[in-house]
Amino acid sequence: MRVKGFKEVLQRLCDKWQTFSFSSHSTFPQNQRGGDKERCRGSTFSYRQAFQKNFSEIQGQVEDIEALRSMPEQRGRLHELLQTCPIRIDPSKYQDINDLFSAVASHARFFQRLSESSIRQRLRYARLMANHPVFPVDFRNLRFEEVINHLMYRELNEKCGPNALKHSIDSIRMFLRAYGINPDSWGLKFYRLPPMPKSKPRPIPPPSVVHKMIHFEYSKDPYENALWQYIIAHSFWIGWRVPSEVWQLKVSDIDLESGCIFIREPKKYGSVRQIYPDKVVMTGATRKSFKNWIDKWRPKAENQYSGDFLYIQPSGKPFTKELLRTRLSMQGKKAWKLFQPYVTRHWNAVAMLIRTKIETGHWDIYYVQRWLGHSKVTVTETYVRLAEELYRQFPFDWIKATLQSFGEKGSLSDFSKTSEIKMVLPEIPPCEQNGPGRIRTCDQLVMSQSLYQAELRAPKV
Numbered sequence: 001m002r003v004k005g006f007k008e009v010l011q012r013l014c015d016k017w018q019t020f021s022f023s024s025h026s027t028f029p030q031n032q033r034g035g036d037k038e039r040c041r042g043s044t045f046s047y048r049q050a051f052q053k054n055f056s057e058i059q060g061q062v063e064d065i066e067a068l069r070s071m072p073e074q075r076g077r078l079h080e081l082l083q084t085c086p087i088r089i090d091p092s093k094y095q096d097i098n099d100l101f102s103a104v105a106s107h108a109r110f111f112q113r114l115s116e117s118s119i120r121q122r123l124r125y126a127r128l129m130a131n132h133p134v135f136p137v138d139f140r141n142l143r144f145e146e147v148i149n150h151l152m153y154r155e156l157n158e159k160c161g162p163n164a165l166k167h168s169i170d171s172i173r174m175f176l177r178a179y180g181i182n183p184d185s186w187g188l189k190f191y192r193l194p195p196m197p198k199s200k201p202r203p204i205p206p207p208s209v210v211h212k213m214i215h216f217e218y219s220k221d222p223y224e225n226a227l228w229q230y231i232i233a234h235s236f237w238i239g240w241r242v243p244s245e246v247w248q249l250k251v252s253d254i255d256l257e258s259g260c261i262f263i264r265e266p267k268k269y270g271s272v273r274q275i276y277p278d279k280v281v282m283t284g285a286t287r288k289s290f291k292n293w294i295d296k297w298r299p300k301a302e303n304q305y306s307g308d309f310l311y312i313q314p315s316g317k318p319f320t321k322e323l324l325r326t327r328l329s330m331q332g333k334k335a336w337k338l339f340q341p342y343v344t345r346h347w348n349a350v351a352m353l354i355r356t357k358i359e360t361g362h363w364d365i366y367y368v369q370r371w372l373g374h375s376k377v378t379v380t381e382t383y384v385r386l387a388e389e390l391y392r393q394f395p396f397d398w399i400k401a402t403l404q405s406f407g408e409k410g411s412l413s414d415f416s417k418t419s420e421i422k423m424v425l426p427e428i429p430p431c432e433q434n435g436p437g438r439i440r441t442c443d444q445l446v447m448s449q450s451l452y453q454a455e456l457r458a459p460k461v
Contacts, residue, residue, distance in 0.1 A: 087111065088180035091140045097130060100139060107178040114174070115266070117244075122171040129168060139175055144187040147172055155194065162196040169193070202346045202386060203338045207394060207401045210236050210347065214288065214402060216335040224314050226297045228331045231311055232344070233288040237281050237399055239348025239372055241267065242341035243324040249310040251298075254290050256283055261290075265373055273373045280403055287403055345372070349380070351398035353387040358397060363387065 089107055094100035101123055108114045108122075129137040134157075135150040151168060154160040169191070173183040183189075205213070214236070218228040235242055244266045253262045259282045263273045283291040294310075303316035312318055319327075325341055332339035352371055356364035369380040 089178045091142075091179060094140065097139065101126065104175055104178040108174050112174065112177055115269070117266075119174075121167065122174050125167045125171040126175065129171065137172075142172070142175065142179075142186075148191060151191065162194045165193055203343060204347055204350055204386065204390060205336055205338070205343065206390075207398045209336055210398075211402045211404065213332065213335040213339070218331050218334060221314065223297065223300050226293075227311065227314070228328070230288050230293045230297065231328060232332060233402075234281075234290070234293075235341070235344035236347055236351075236402065238263075238275070238277060239345050239352065241265070241373075242344055243319075243321050243328065246311065247309075247319045247321050247324045250308040251294060251310050252308055254282075254294065254310065256291050256294075259283070263373070268373070268375070275371055278399065278403075284403075346383070347398075348372070349383040350387045350390055353383055354391050354394075355397050355399065357387070357391060358395075 087107070089100075089103050091100055094103065105119050105123060108119050109116075114122075126139065129150055130139055132150060135146070135153045137146055137150050151165055154168070155165060169188060172188065176183045176186055176188075214229060214233040216229070217225055219225040231246070235246065238261065240246060240263055245263050248264060248266075253264075255261070259279060260274055260276050263275065265271050265273055280287050281289055283289055285292070298310070298312065301312050301314050301316050305315075305317045306312045307318060309318035311324075328341050329339070332341070332343075349368060349372055352368045353363050353365070356362070356367055363384050365377055365380045365384065368383075369377050372380065374380050
């Protein structure tokens with residue numbers, strides 16, 4: 001495998017190095033120190049000349065990645081040079097603002113290692129700042145006072161929240177790093193954002209509403225109706241990030257034999273998360289399982305454009321990320337007005353916490369963290385308080401409750417009032433029943449909802 005453009009990069013580096021002082025203990029290979037030892041001792045010479053002297057030798061060895069890996073000395077020198085003199089963008093050389101934005105985007109992609117979604121978002125805020133009608137920001141000549149005036153005006157006159165202001169500051173930071181300027185030394189550390197709310201309202205639909213959404217009629221077309229039912233059902237049961245982890249799922253990512261799903265996480269630079277859902281979710285014959293979707297429904301729309309994508313449009317073409325977000329939000333609002341695609345992940349986090357509470361007697365946040373793919377356990381902890389409140393109202397396994405077939409032995413709206421609670425509510429651990437002296441059976445728990453909640457709130461004996 002050839003390294004395309006590597007010679008050109010080396011040649012460009014040769015033209016950029018400034019005069020550098022070297023002694024006999026320079027980073028040159030051992031076989032070159034002897035010849036240059038007398039000349040280097042007590043004197044300076046042009047690093048550009050020294051680098052060009054060895055350029056022809058390096059040039060013939062970088063045609064292959066394996067050859068490059070076999071040259072630790074040259075690779076170490078290149079790394080040191082890039083750290084000493086990183087590539088900087090001179091904004092004054094760009095007449096067109098769009099060309100400048102494209103150059104900064106490339107710098108953010110290859111040197112700052114920002115994701116594509118972050119780059120797009122920060123460029124969007126940069127264009128808003130550049131075209132502001134009152135306090136525009138000149139990105140060819142960034143000035144601290146100009147940026148502060150813009151932020152203050154948006155906060156006081158346009159009533160922008162702290163999150164919008166933070167996005168604007170992140171955009172300025174990206175441009176400053178591309179220009180080779182430390183954002184903190186430039187002055188951004190002196191600007192303080194307004195206080196941010198510590199928590200956001202998270203509308204969580206009860207299990208009865210989720211059950212209704214899974215069986216809702218979204219379209220008269222059988223395939224399109226099944227498509228949205230399956231996507232919504234799988235999103236609630238799995239809790240993946242919608243739409244970033246859904247639209248790129250492949251059939252090969254669903255291992256029906258071993259019962260696991262491999263989920264690629266764009267938020268974590270393409271890392272893969274492996275989970276094992278319930279067997280009925282994977283291969284259930286009478287449920288909206290992955291096996292039924294792959295074997296029964298997906299072949300109805302599959303064509304030469306489908307590739308290996310798991311969810312495809314009625315035309316056979318795969319979804320794009322933004323198209324899936326828009327269409328899923330529109331379809332979900334037909335069944336529940338507060339629906340947003342990411343609600344499915346919040347709901348699954350609460351459902352999995354309640355499941356661990358029922359099975360183990362405590363909130364197993366580490367298991368849920370691995371299931372959802374949270375980088376920090378503190379993110380999972382934010383769902384515990386919400387799960388505690390909802391567990392008082394719906395003290396049963398939410399996922400198993402929504403797996404019921406529609407119309408099977410009555411409606412799910414009074415799920416906790418009927419004997420169907422026996423199907424999903426395992427025996428409650430003694431620690432949840434106010435001590436070992438008051439252990440109750442499932443039959444004793446099947447009573448009116450109001451009486452049951454009253455007993456839960458009763459003081460311990």
